[in-house]
Structures are given as C-alpha cells and as structure tokens.
Amino acid sequence: MEFSISISELARGLHRAQGIVEKRTALPILSNVLVEASKSRVSITATDLEVGVTGHHKAQVAREGSLTLSARHFYDIIRSLPKDAGDVTVKKLDNNWAEILCGSTARLSSNPDDPRSTQKSSQPAEILGVSSIEYRLLGMDAEEFQGLPEISQAKLFPIDPAALKAMIDKVLFAVSTDETRYMLNGAFFEQLGKEGFRMVSTDGHRLSCVDSKLAKDPKAAGLEAGVIIPRKGLAEMKRLLENEEGPCSLGFSENNLVLRLGDVTAVMRLLDGQFPDYRQVIPESQKVNLVVDRKALVDGLRRVSIVSSDQKSDIKIQIRKGRLRVSTSNMDLGEAREDLKIDYLGKEMIVGFNARYMLDALNSIDTDQVDLSLEDDLSPGVLRPAGDQTHTCVVMPMRI
Numbered sequence: 001m002e003f004s005i006s007i008s009e010l011a012r013g014l015h016r017a018q019g020i021v022e023k024r025t026a027l028p029i030l031s032n033v034l035v036e037a038s039k040s041r042v043s044i045t046a047t048d049l050e051v052g053v054t055g056h057h058k059a060q061v062a063r064e065g066s067l068t069l070s071a072r073h074f075y076d077i078i079r080s081l082p083k084d085a086g087d088v089t090v091k092k093l094d095n096n097w098a099e100i101l102c103g104s105t106a107r108l109s110s111n112p113d114d115p116r117s118t119q120k121s122s123q124p125a126e127i128l129g130v131s132s133i134e135y136r137l138l139g140m141d142a143e144e145f146q147g148l149p150e151i152s153q154a155k156l157f158p159i160d161p162a163a164l165k166a167m168i169d170k171v172l173f174a175v176s177t178d179e180t181r182y183m184l185n186g187a188f189f190e191q192l193g194k195e196g197f198r199m200v201s202t203d204g205h206r207l208s209c210v211d212s213k214l215a216k217d218p219k220a221a222g223l224e225a226g227v228i229i230p231r232k233g234l235a236e237m238k239r240l241l242e243n244e245e246g247p248c249s250l251g252f253s254e255n256n257l258v259l260r261l262g263d264v265t266a267v268m269r270l271l272d273g274q275f276p277d278y279r280q281v282i283p284e285s286q287k288v289n290l291v292v293d294r295k296a297l298v299d300g301l302r303r304v305s306i307v308s309s310d311q312k313s314d315i316k317i318q319i320r321k322g323r324l325r326v327s328t329s330n331m332d333l334g335e336a337r338e339d340l341k342i343d344y345l346g347k348e349m350i351v352g353f354n355a356r357y358m359l360d361a362l363n364s365i366d367t368d369q370v371d372l373s374l375e376d377d378l379s380p381g382v383l384r385p386a387g388d389q390t391h392t393c394v395v396m397p398m399r400i
Contacts, residue, residue, distance in 0.1 A: 001035075001037045001063055001064065001065025001066060001067055001090075001091070001092035002037070002061070002062040002063040002065075002089070002090070002091040002092065002108060003037040003042055003059045003060060003061045003062065003063075003089070003090055003108075004059060004060045004062075004087045004088070004089045004090075004108050005042055005057060005058075005059035005060070005087060005088060005090070006058075006086070006087055006088075007078060007081050007083075007085050007086065007087065007088050007102070009057045009058065009059075010042075010044075010057065010078050010088060011075070011078045011079050012055075012057075013042075013044040013055045013057050014033065014044065014071065014074055014075035014078055014079075015075060015079075016044070016046070016053060016055055016239075016240075016243070016264070017033045017044060017045075017046030017053065017071045017075070018071060018072070018075060019235070019236060019239060020046040020047065020048055020051055020052065020053055020236060021033065021046050021047075021048065021071040021072070022048050023072075025048075028140070029068060029140055029144050029145055029146075030047070030048055030049070031070060031071060031072070032068035032069055032070055032071055032139065032140055032145065033045060033046045033068065033069060033071045033074065034046075034066060034067075034068050034142055034145045034147065035066065035067055035068070035069060035090070036065075036066040036142070037059065037061045037063070037064050037065055037066070038061065038064045039061060039064075040058060040059065040060070040061060041056050041057060041058055041059055041061070042056075042057050042059040042061070043055070043056050043057075044057065045145075045147060045148065046071060047146065047147070047148060048232075049146065049269075050230065050232065050233070050268065050269050051230070051232050051233050051236050051266070051267070051268040051269070052147075052148040052149075052266070052267050052268070053236065053240070053264060053265070053266045053267075054148060054264070054265050055263060055264045055265075056263040056264075057263070060087075060108060062108040063092075065092055066142035067092050067096060067098055067139045067140075067141075067142055068139050068140045068141070068142055068144070068145050069098055069137055069139040069140075070137065070139075073137060074137060077100060077135050077137070078100075081102050081133065082102075085102050085103070085133075087102075088100060088101065088102045089101040089102075089108060092139075093136070096138065096139045096140055096141055097136055097137070097138055097139065098136070098137045098138075098139050099134070099135070099136055100134070100135040100136070100137060101132070101133070101134055101135075102132070102133040102134075103131055103132035103133050148265075148267045149253065149254070149256050149267055149269075150253070151251075151253045151256065151258050151265075151267055152253075153253055153254075154251040154252060154253035154256075154258045155222075155251050155252070156249040156250065156251035156258065156260060157215055157217065157221060157249060157250060157251060158215065158216070158247065158248065158249050159214050159215045159248055159249060159250045160213070160214060160215070160248070161241050161248035161261065162241075163212045163213065163214045164212075164214060164237070164241060164248070164250070165238060165241040165242065166210075166212065167197075167199045167210050167212050167214070168187075168199070168234050168237060168238045168241075169238070169364065170199075170208055170210040170364045170365075170391055171187045171199050171200065171201040171208045171209075171210060171234075171364075172187070172201070172231075172234055172235065172238065173201075173208065173360040173361075173363075173364055174201040174202055174203055174206050174207060174208040174360070174361075174393075175187055175201045175203065175231045175234065176201075176202070176203035176204065177203070177231070178203065181203070181204065182271065182273065183228065183271065183273045183274065183275055183276065184201075184202060184203055184204065184276075185230060185231055185271065186201075186228040186229050186230040186231055186233070186234070186270075186271045187199050187200060187201040187228070187229050187231075187234055188200040188201070188226055188227075188228055188275040188278065189223065189226060189227050189228070189229055190223055190224070190225070190226030190227075191221050191222075191223035191224055191226075192211060195211075195213075196211060196212055196213040196214055196215075197211070197212055197213075197214045197215070197221070197223070198210070198211050198212075199212075200275070200278045202276070202278060202281070204396075205354065205357055205395070205396050206357045206360065206361060206393065206394060206395045206396065207278060207281050207282070207392075207393070207394040208361065208364060208391075208392070208393050208394075209278065209282065209391070209392045209393075209394075210390060210391045210392075211390040211391075212390070215250075221250070221252075222252075223252075226275065227252070227257065227270045228270055228271035228273065228275055229257060229268065229270060229271075230268060230269070230270070230271055232268075233257065233266075233268035233269075236266060236268070237259055237266060237268075240259065240261055240264060240266055241261065244261045244262050244264050245261075245262055246261055246262020246263065246264075247260075247261075247262065248260070248261045248262075252270075253267075255269060255270050255272060256268065256269055256270065257270055281380070281394055282382070282392055282394055283373070283375065283379065283380065283382060283394075285373075286373040286374055286375040286379065286382065287346075287374070287375055287376075288319060288344075288346060288349060288373060288374040288375070289371065289372075289373045290319070290324070290342055290343070290344055290371070290372045290373070290374075291342075291343065291369050291370070291371055291372075291386055292324065292340065292342060292369070292370055292372050293340070293368065293369060294362055294365060294367065294368055294369060294370045295368070296340050297324075297326075297340060297362060297370070298359060298362050298363065300326045300338040300340060301315065301326055301355050301358055301359055301362075302359065303336065303338060304326045304327060304328050304336040304337065304338055304355070305328065305355035305356075305359075306336065307328060307330050307333045307334045307335065307336045308328040308330055308336075308355055309330055312354065312398070313354050313355040313356045313357075314328065314352055314353075314354065314355070314398050314400065315327065315328045315352070315353060315354075315355045315358075316328065316350055316351070316352055316400055317350070317351050317352075317353060317381075318348070318349070318350045319342070319344060319346075319348065319349045319350075319374070320344070320348040320349075321344060321345055321346075321348075322341060322342065322343070322344060322345075323339050323340070323341065323342060323344075324339070324340045324341075324342045324344070325337055325338070325339050325340075326338050326339075326340070328355075349374060349376070349377070350377060350400070351374055351376075351377045351381065351397050351400075352377070352397055352398035352399060352400030353381060353395055353397060353398055354395070354398055357395045357396075358381070358383075358395055361383050361393035361395055362383065362393075364391075364393060365383065365384075365385050365391065365393070366385070367385040367386055367388065368386075369385075369386035370383055370384065370385060370386055371383070371384045371385070371386050371387070377397060377400070378397060379397065380394045380395060380396050380397060381394070381395045381397065382394055383395070
C-alpha cells in the first residue's frame with residue numbers, strides 16, 4: 001500500500017474517527033483505524049463494534065492495500081504537520097509498519113505497471129525551512145480488523161439532514177446514562193403514519209418528544225414498529241450532520257441503522273428490546289397553562305441555582321397572580337429568589353423541580369416564548385415551544 005493525500009483531507013478523516021475508536025479496550029485493534037487504498041481514493045474506517053463510520057477521500061494511489069494504525073497517534077502525527085505542507089505520503093512496509101513522509105521525501109514510488117504511480121505529489125521542496133519529515137508507525141494486520149456490518153441490502157431513503165440534526169438536538173439530553181436501564185440508553189425512533197417521524201428519549205426523570213416531517217416519503221422507512229438508536233450512535237450522527245456535507249439518506253439493515261452523508265457512511269447497532277410506553281407520561285391537559293419568556297426563565301434558574309444543593313439542584317417554582325417566582329434554600333449556603341412577570345390570575349401553586357433538568361429542557365427549545373403547563377405539586381411540568389405541539393418536554397417534580 002502506498003498513497004499520497006492532502007494533509008487536511010487525511011486529518012479530516014482521522015478526526016472523524018476519534019469519537020468512535022475505543023481508548024481503553026481488551027481488543028487493541030479497536031483502537032486502530034483501517035486504512036484502505038484502492039484506485040483513486042483512500043477509505044478510513046473506525047468501529048467499536050457498536051458504531052462504525054467509513055469515509056472516502058481522494059488520493060493518488062501508487063499501490064493498493066490496507067493496514068490498521070493507531071487512530072490517536074496517526075491523527076496526532078498528521079495534524080502536527082505544517083499547515084502549508086500540501087500532501088503527505090503513506091507507505092506500508094514489512095511487518096505492518098507504515099512510513100509517513102512529508103516534505104521533499106514525500107514522493108510516490110515509480111511503478112511502470114501502474115499508470116497511477118507516475119503522478120507526483122504536489123509537495124513543495126521545502127516547508128518553512130524543513131526539507132523532510134519522516135515517521136515510522138507500527139500497525140496491525142488489516143485482516144484482524146472487524147469491518148462494518150453488511151449493508152448492501154439496506155433500503156435507504158433521502159432525508160433532510162438539518163431536520164434530523166434538530167431532532168437529535170432536542171432529545172439527546174434526556175437519554176439515560178444509567179447502564180442498568182438498558183432500554184433507556186437510546187432514543188426511540190418511529191414513523192407516524194403518513195405524517196412523518198417521532199423521536200423520544202427519557203431517563204425516568206425527564207422526557208423529550210419531537211415530531212418532524214424529515215422525509216418527503218415517510219412510508220419508505222417502514223418504521224411502524226419503531227427502533228431504539230443508542231446514545232453513542234445519536235452523538236456520532238449529530239457530529240457527522242454538523243461537519244459533513246452532501247446528499248443525506250437513512251435506512252435499516254437487519255438490526256442496524258445506516259446513515260449515508262456525502263462520502264461518509266455510518267452504521268450503528270440498534271438496541272434490542274421494548275421502549276416503555278412514553279405516551280402515558282405526557283399529560284393530555286393540565287389546569288395551569290402559562291406563556292413565559294424562555295431566556296428570562298433560563299437566566300433566573302441559573303442565577304438561583306447557584307446556591308441550591310449541589311446534589312439535588314432543587315428549586316421551587318411558585319405561581320401567583322401576575323408573577324412566577326424561582327427560589328431555593330440551602331442550609332449550608334443560603335437562599336435566593338427571582339420574580340418574573342407573567343399573565344396569570346389563578347390560584348397560587350408551588351412545585352419543586354431539579355433546576356438542571358428544567359434548564360436542559362428549556363435549552364432544547366429554540367423559541368423566544370415557551371408554554372409551561374402544571375397540574376399540582378405532584379404532577380410533571382410540561383414545556384413546549386409557544387404555540388407548537390411538535391416538541392414536548394416533560395420534567396418530573398421533586399418533593400419540597
């Protein structure tokens with residue numbers, strides 16, 4: 001294997017792998033990326049056996065082949081090279097060693113039997129006074145690397161990448177991190193008839209539910225039963241949607257979700273099990289319904305929670321005529337309260353909440369005004385963008 005590639009392009013592919021490879025693992029191969037050179041491109045694959053990503057990058061290939069290299073060290077080497085260095089040459093040596101060359105020595109070997117090998121790197125003779133930079137990095141045999149699952153049978157359908165990213169942004173905060181609650185370690189994704197799609201997450205203390213059209217033809221998904229996308233998969237999908245460009249499509253192959261975005265393909269294993277009936281948690285209607293300035297409530301919660309208990313982050317929300325009061329009392333530190341003006345003429349009500357849970361829900365809403373509904377001090381609070389039923393956040397109360 002021998003190829004020459006733009007340093008910035010190679011760094012982009014290796015950076016994409018950093019969030020996926022296992023830093024500490026009993027299988028050293030999972031800390032590596034698979035580098036494959038063929039025809040006029042180089043493919044970089046990373047996987048932790050649950051989530052995997054492959055990206056394709058244009059390159060000048062003198063000899064085809066493959067090798068796995070440490071994802072972190074290979075990336076650190078490439079990003080340390082001078083920014084104006086242009087190209088870097090990577091060559092596989094005996095015993096799974098890789099030679100990495102930059103500068104005047106970064107030239108592809110001549111191979112008269114391969115017309116591609118006559119191409120020269122655009123590498124300048126000297127870079128900032130450096131005539132050459134050389135590394136040798138020990139890799140592992142590519143045959144030991146477990147590639148991505150077979151996805152040739154996946155039926156992909158085009159989606160709006162911005163709409164998918166918005167859905168993930170609105171539910172990721174409420175996905176459980178408690179490994180003992182396996183079915184809550186991901187977001188439930190289902191088709192809503194012909195109307196579009198729904199994504200739901202909950203950790204038992206709060207819930208977020210968002211609906212979106214997402215695709216022109218929702219029927220193509222075949223998601224009536226719904227699937228559970230793991231937390232890490234959601235995070236990697238979000239990162240790809242933020243950093244990659246190109247046509248976007250989604251599909252499913254056996255128990256895997258496939259996301260294709262331009263020249264990048266992500267595959268993730270879905271969680272196997274039954275997501276709880278989230279509809280029972282969302283109240284259909286509640287007695288008190290308010291419209292509150294979102295930023296003012298966020299700022300008030302942040303200021304007041306400074307003196308709340310570090311463990312519980314408990315705050316009180318008191319509603320009375322024309323006023324919403326956020327307050328807390330900490331025996332070890334002090335007290336705080338802040339009043340917001342609201343349009344309310346009903347009976348007084350006091351409900352306790354975890355300030356962090358309320359802030360997470362409010363920060364997932366992207367409108368200036370929010371609808372806040374309450375029933376009593378033992379019922380959940382419901383937050384929605386003002387006048388919008390497509391996004392619902394539910395926060396369970398705390399005893400005060």
